[in-house]
Amino acid sequence: MRFEGTSDYVATEDLTVAVNAAVTLERPLLVKGEPGTGKTELARQVATSLGLPIIEWHIKSTTRAQQGLYEYDAVSRLRDSQLGDERVHDVKNYIRKGKLWEAFVSQGKSVLLIDEIDKADIEFPNDLLQELDRMEFFVYETGETIRAATRPIVIITSNNEKELPDAFLRRCFFHYIRFPDMDVMKQIVEVHFPGIKQQLLTTALTQFYEIREQQGLKKKPSTSEVLDWLKLLLVEDLPPEDLRRDGASALPKLHGALLKNEQDVALFERLAFMARRQR
Incomplete structure (x- = not known):
């Protein structure tokens, strides 16, 4: 057994x-x-x-x-x-x-x-x-x-x-x-969304791990939350280039699936504001 x-x-x-x-x-x-x-x-x-x-x-x-x-x-x-x-x-x-x-x-x-x-x-x-x-x-x-x-x-x-x-x-x-690394997370995603486009998956997961590593984050998004987020991205049929963030939009697309409290949303809004001021 x-x-x-x-x-x-x-x-x-x-x-x-x-x-x-x-x-x-x-x-x-x-x-x-x-x-x-x-x-x-x-x-x-x-x-x-x-x-x-x-x-x-x-x-x-x-x-x-x-x-x-x-x-x-x-x-x-x-x-x-x-x-x-x-x-x-x-x-x-x-x-x-x-x-x-x-x-x-x-x-x-x-x-x-x-x-x-x-x-x-x-x-x-x-x-x-x-x-x-x-x-x-x-x-x-x-x-x-x-x-x-x-x-x-x-x-x-x-x-x-x-x-x-x-x-x-x-x-x-x-x-x-332990929290899954990128390779294991890709395997997990493939179980839930077989055949997902690799470019979209890589772009989304890169952004997801960047969010998790952000200093000052009160609640890091988990595996279940990234799966919810990817489901929304697939339903909206967003191309990988639409996921890329710049200084003017530090919040990820459909961020409500990943960020679950107002402090973390405010953190990314402040980051965007600071990035705009530095231009």
């Missing part, structure tokens, strides 16, 4: 090595990287490549670790007892299974995605240590232990919004997805 990438996802050699190492070690794969570098999509493509079902747990700031195991709906049980509902006699009717429970009892191997773990409270990763280590947990309300018959492939993503605890990091295989 080896991941080699898919026709829809360009995986670099070091990324495929990381995925396969995590699978071999039976450790969670912790993937970090800039937003838009394909961390979440990686889990889906690993599942597709290996022919496995995927279970996705998307973390929010209010998510608690217990929700990944199960939740006991005591309020519904109390209401049903007041109404004389026969369901009240079986506590299992009020246990809501979480994503880890789903993965543990899945028929055969599965891929479990824990997406953006750094959004949750700082204690969230520590609260899952034992369950991810032992692949089991105890349900107090029913007195049963849920064990994983087959250990799932666990992929955890983080945008580095918070530092993760050392005890949690020790249990993971770590990989940082």
Whole structure:
């Protein structure tokens, strides 16, 4: 069972090595990287490549670790007892299974995605240590232990919004997805827009990387944003020469796809103003 990438996802050699190492070690794969570098999509493509079902747990700031195991709906049980509902006699009717429970009892191997773990409270990763280590947990309300018959492939993503605890990091295989260079980005674009004209692609990507490297930029445009931008350029059928910027127009064409806040737009407007004054 080896991941080699898919026709829809360009995986670099070091990324495929990381995925396969995590699978071999039976450790969670912790993937970090800039937003838009394909961390979440990686889990889906690993599942597709290996022919496995995927279970996705998307973390929010209010998510608690217990929700990944199960939740006991005591309020519904109390209401049903007041109404004389026969369901009240079986506590299992009020246990809501979480994503880890789903993965543990899945028929055969599965891929479990824990997406953006750094959004949750700082204690969230520590609260899952034992369950991810032992692949089991105890349900107090029913007195049963849920064990994983087959250990799932666990992929955890983080945008580095918070530092993760050392005890949690020790249990993971770590990989940082670096932002793609020009050659890799061309491969990614070719997957999404096969047959795109090379002159347009080279001109657009050259401008894109110049924008990313601009000093003072608050939010660098990501892979997903350059794909949106290229889609617009193709729809508008703009020739490469129309993309070239000069001092009078420092903002790129259709810049709303790349620049996502007023500070960055103002930065390029100031650059254009300064360039005009120097003429």
